[in-house]
Amino acid sequence: MKRILLILIFICGFQTIFGQPEFPMPAPSDYPVLPKTAARPADFIPSGWKIMGEAEGDLNGDKRKDFALVIRATQPKFITTHDGLGESPFDTNPRILAVLFWENDGYKLALQTNSYIAMADFPTMSEPFQTVKIENGVLRLDFELFLSAGGWGMSNQNYKFRFQNGKFVLIGADKTDTQRNSGEMESRSFNFVTRKVQITTGNISGKPKDKIVWKTLRSKELKTFETFPKPFEWEVEKDYFL
Secondary structure, eight states: OHHHHHHHHHHHHHHHHTTOOOOOOOOGGGSOOOOSEESSGGGGSOTTEEEEEEEEEOSSSSSSOEEEEEEEEOOGGGEEOOSSSSOSSEEOOOEEEEEEEEETTEEEEEEEESSSSOOOSSTTBOOOEEEEEEETTEEEEEEEEEBSSSOSEEEEEEEEEEEETTEEEEEEEEEEEEETTTOEEEEEEEETTTTEEEEEEEETTOOSOOEEEEEEOSOOOOOBTTTSOSTTOOEEETTEEO
């Protein structure tokens, strides 16, 4: 993670020196308050917003179909055309993750978080959000961290939340860091309920054979969307970030 942070600092400095424009970022006022209840999932999507990802399945154990929506605004003020490095036009529109529980022939808003669906910080960074899924009663969110300039490293990670005691708690996460030039990789699979992490190191070629070790996590606290509000920024172990 330190290497990734250094790459980000290098790119930001490079862009500043060579006149890369500053891109508008959302303020709290750019995030609407979603309805508390509605008849259909589509009724929770504000005007001027669109779906990035959606999933359906039972999340609260009532054997009814719940929904998870990832939505993004389409405001022109957050779409910037530029002649610097990376993607142009560059879109910094705000995003929202909403979870809807079935209730009384309609849906109620069980969760709205305006920070968890991370966005690219600059045009040379790929879209972080990949997919949202509901599997066996667990809400899963997949992300990637990839830079088209500044380094060979990339990472893919997912987070698994389960609804219990009135909150979504982080019960597991998986992260794989890969060096695209050498093929070296390290994968970590976290189980925050048992406080165990499996660490696999090797090469994407399969040679030499992967090495697997297990560690015990110190922290006993289960994170929630309130205590872990944004991917990539939790130092789950010393110098290791999720």
